Every structure is written in C-alpha cells, then in structure tokens.
Amino acid sequence: MTKTAIKQGEKIELEDEHYGKKPTQEDLLKHYANRDPRRFIQFDCFCNVEPGDPIIVPDNDGDSEFILETYELMSGEPTVRILILPGTTKKDAIRVLRKTAARIVSEEIELQVNSVQVNMPCGICGNRCNDNDLDFFTKDNGNQVCGQCALIYAPDLVVQQKQIESQADHAARGSPEDKQLGVYWAYLHDWVEKQKEMKLP
Numbered sequence: 001m002t003k004t005a006i007k008q009g010e011k012i013e014l015e016d017e018h019y020g021k022k023p024t025q026e027d028l029l030k031h032y033a034n035r036d037p038r039r040f041i042q043f044d045c046f047c048n049v050e051p052g053d054p055i056i057v058p059d060n061d062g063d064s065e066f067i068l069e070t071y072e073l074m075s076g077e078p079t080v081r082i083l084i085l086p087g088t089t090k091k092d093a094i095r096v097l098r099k100t101a102a103r104i105v106s107e108e109i110e111l112q113v114n115s116v117q118v119n120m121p122c123g124i125c126g127n128r129c130n131d132n133d134l135d136f137f138t139k140d141n142g143n144q145v146c147g148q149c150a151l152i153y154a155p156d157l158v159v160q161q162k163q164i165e166s167q168a169d170h171a172a173r174g175s176p177e178d179k180q181l182g183v184y185w186a187y188l189h190d191w192v193e194k195q196k197e198m199k200l201p
C-alpha cells in the first residue's frame with residue numbers, strides 16, 4: 001500500500017516516491033472486478049465556491065458540504081478513509097476536516113465538573129487544556145476537550161459553561177470576600193446531575 005506523506009509547503013502533495021504509475025481505466029476495472037460493493041458514508045466538500053449555483057451553495061467560508069451514501073469497490077479495509085485532491089491548500093483541508101469532525105463530535109461533548117485540573121491534553125486537538133471548574137469532556141471516553149475545540153464543535157456549551165459557573169459563583173457568595181466553596185462545587189455537581197437526568201429517555 002502506498003503511504004501518504006504531507007509536505008511542509010502550503011499545498012498538500014505526495015512525496016515523489018509515493019507516486020506510482022497512473023493506472024488505466026482498464027487496469028482499475030480489472031482490479032475492482034472481483035470486489036463486493038461496500039456501503040460508505042461519504043463526506044464531500046467543495047472549497048472556494050462562488051455563489052450562484054442552486055445546489056452547491058457556499059457557507060461563509062466558501063465551502064459547500066454534502067453527506068451522502070455511496071457504494072465503492074476500493075481496496076483495503078480502513079474504517080475511515082480521507083481523499084484529498086493533490087494541490088489542495090492545507091488551510092482548506094484543515095478547515096474542511098474540522099467541519100467534518102464537528103458534524104461527528106458535536107453531539108458527543110458534555111459539561112462535567114473538573115476537579116482534577118492538571119491541564120490534560122485535549123482529546124480532539126492534543127493541545128493542553130486550560131482548566132475551568134466546569135469543563136468539556138467527550139461522552140464516550142471522558143477525554144477533556146479544550147476551550148478552542150469546544151468553541152468550534154460545541155459553541156452552545158461554551159455559553160452554558162460561563163452561565164452555570166457564574167450562577168454557582170453567585171449562589172456561593174455571602175459577601176464578595178466570603179465565597180463558600182462547598183456551596184459552589186455542590187451547585188456545579190447538582191447542575192451536572194440534573195443535566196444527566198434530563199437527558200434520560
């Protein structure tokens with residue numbers, strides 16, 4: 001299998017040694033002839049789209065995204081396969097990949113009380129998280145998610161985080177110098193528990 005390498009330049013290309021001989025149509029048809037069609041979820045994105053087309057409608061970044069079902073005969077059994085047109089700028093590719101990830105992960109992030117506070121690496125981008133008392137975590141494996149990624153993937157939760165921390169702060173203050181930490185943390189814990197109960201079917 002050919003291994004992909006991404007050069008440090010602005011555009012995504014393959015290193016020369018990873019280019020093989022371009023197959024003919026006949027070669028490909030022969031290669032795929034005995035394979036069973038497999039169903040995939042396909043994420044497509046057109047970048048730098050000019051407005052005007054009724055179907056390929058650009059968003060504010062000039063991207064037009066589509067999710068569709070497709071049947072393919074490609075070789076290999078990867079769980080996720082990403083195809084990028086050589087010559088695509090890294091900037092375009094990264095923006096589109098983020099949007100695709102956002103579609104997948106936006107429902108998978110929740111707020112939790114963060115009592116550990118050790119600047120864990122973000123489960124999405126790998127950068128160190130700036131800890132808050134209420135923080136973002138992935139539901140499936142409990143990895144912390146940094147504020148930047150939360151802004152991209154779950155902006156509503158970022159608003160909620162600030163609101164709840166502020167409410168807890170308010171509930172815990174007898175006077176400005178006298179914050180009752182027990183009341184503060186209990187407020188956050190209660191809120192998280194109530195959220196969980198509300199999400200039950």
Ligand SMILES: [Zn+2]
Pocket residue numbers: 122123124125126127145146147148149150
């Ligand atoms: Zn992150």
